[in-house]
Amino acid sequence: MSEPGVSHKAPERPPDARWLWGKWTALAAGVAAGAVVVYRNAPSQSGIYPPCVFHWLTGLHCPGCGTGRGLHALLHGDVAGALDLNPLMVVALPVLVYCVVKQAVWELAGCRLPGVFLRASWIWTLLVLILVYWVARNIPYPPFEYLAP
Amino acid sequence: MQQMQQVPNYLVQAILVTLFCCLPFGIVGIVFAAQVNSKLALGDYDGAVQASQAAKKWSWISFGCGLGVYLAIFLLYAIMIALAVSGAAVQGPGNFPG
Numbered sequence: 110m111s112e113p114g115v116s117h118k119a120p121e122r123p124p125d126a127r128w129l130w131g132k133w134t135a136l137a138a139g140v141a142a143g144a145v146v147v148y149r150n151a152p153s154q155s156g157i158y159p160p161c162v163f164h165w166l167t168g169l170h171c172p173g174c175g176t177g178r179g180l181h182a183l184l185h186g187d188v189a190g191a192l193d194l195n196p197l198m199v200v201a202l203p204v205l206v207y208c209v210v211k212q213a214v215w216e217l218a219g220c221r222l223p224g225v226f227l228r229a230s231w232i233w234t235l236l237v238l239i240l241v242y243w244v245a246r247n248i249p250y251p252p253f254e255y256l257a258p
Numbered sequence: 259m260q261q262m263q264q265v266p267n268y269l270v271q272a273i274l275v276t277l278f279c280c281l282p283f284g285i286v287g288i289v290f291a292a293q294v295n296s297k298l299a300l301g302d303y304d305g306a307v308q309a310s311q312a313a314k315k316w317s318w319i320s321f322g323c324g325l326g327v328y329l330a331i332f333l334l335y336a337i338m339i340a341l342a343v344s345g346a347a348v349q350g351p352g353n354f355p356g
Contacts, residue, residue, distance in 0.1 A: 159331040162281070173277045173284075198277050208270045229299050232269060232292035239276060239288070 133213050148184040152177035170246040172197060172239050175258025194258045197242055265306045267294035271317035275324070283320030287313055 152158050163171040175195035182190035183199070191199050204225060211222040227235070246256040272287025290313035297305040 156335075159328045162327050171282075173279065176277050195277075201273055201277060205270055205274060212270075227269065227295065229292055229295035232267075232288065232295055236285070236288045236292060239285070 129216050133217060136213075144180075144184060147177065147180050151181050153181075170243075170257055172243045172246075174246070178258065193255075196256065197239070265294055265298060265303070265310045266314070267291035267310060268313040268317050271321075272313065275317060275320045279320055279324035281320050281324055283316060283323060287316045287320065290316060 146157075150157055158177055161171060161174050163169065164174055173195070176198045179191040179194040179198050182188075182194060183202075188199070208225055211224065214220055214222055242256065245253045246258075248254075249257075267290075268287060269291035272284050272291050274284075275281060275287060276284030290309050293309035294306050294313060297303075297309055
């Protein structure tokens with residue numbers, strides 16, 4: 110991955126193909142199994158899911174609260190329901206999935222898909238956005254109410 | 259630009275942790291991810307590599323913490339189920355799944 114002369118350390122031993130395929134197969138199987146579990150068990154009714162630790166301790170919503178129920182809604186094709194539960198998750202998910210797929214394609218096939226390179230200022234903006242989102246979801250008045258799960 | 263993309267910033271992992279593990283550690287990961295790209299933009303390659311390693315470390319720490327906490331909760335559930343089976347009236351630690 111790194112070009113000679115760029116890396117300051119000794120180049121890492123290239124991982125062998127079997128290990129890479131094993132890693133990505135295990136990851137894909139884990140995601141598929143998780144999707145089946147979330148599809149079949151509504152997090153709003155089922156007791157099999159662990160509670161959000163932050164919400165459990167503080168009673169407040171974190172930026173991730175509503176992700177489980179939102180994924181359940183998405184898997185059932187209910188985009189509006191998912192947006193209602195965690196809009197940040199719905200917006201972020203396609204980008205995250207693309208980045209993971211891009212990494213898998215690069216590691217397994219050695220082929221580079223167009224990258225999502227964010228400039229530092231965009232990441233700092235994203236950070237502020239997430240922190241504002243965290244606070245705003247806990248304001249119990251409209252329009253902020255809409256952000257809460 | 260070619261060299262800029264060679265230092266991983268682990269932003270995807272940090273956001274995944276923020277959204278799925280429900281842990282403020284994800285925020286730390288995002289800070290380091292931003293530092294990686296900030297330092298690369300300034301030409302500080304060594305600093306970027308250091309921030310990258312910190313980002314990697316924190317994404318694993320938060321993943322481990324999340325896993326540990328959830329395993330502990332499952333253990334708690336298991337104990338409660340055992341108690342419930344043996345006839346004791348018990349209630350869950352919370353009914354708010356992430």
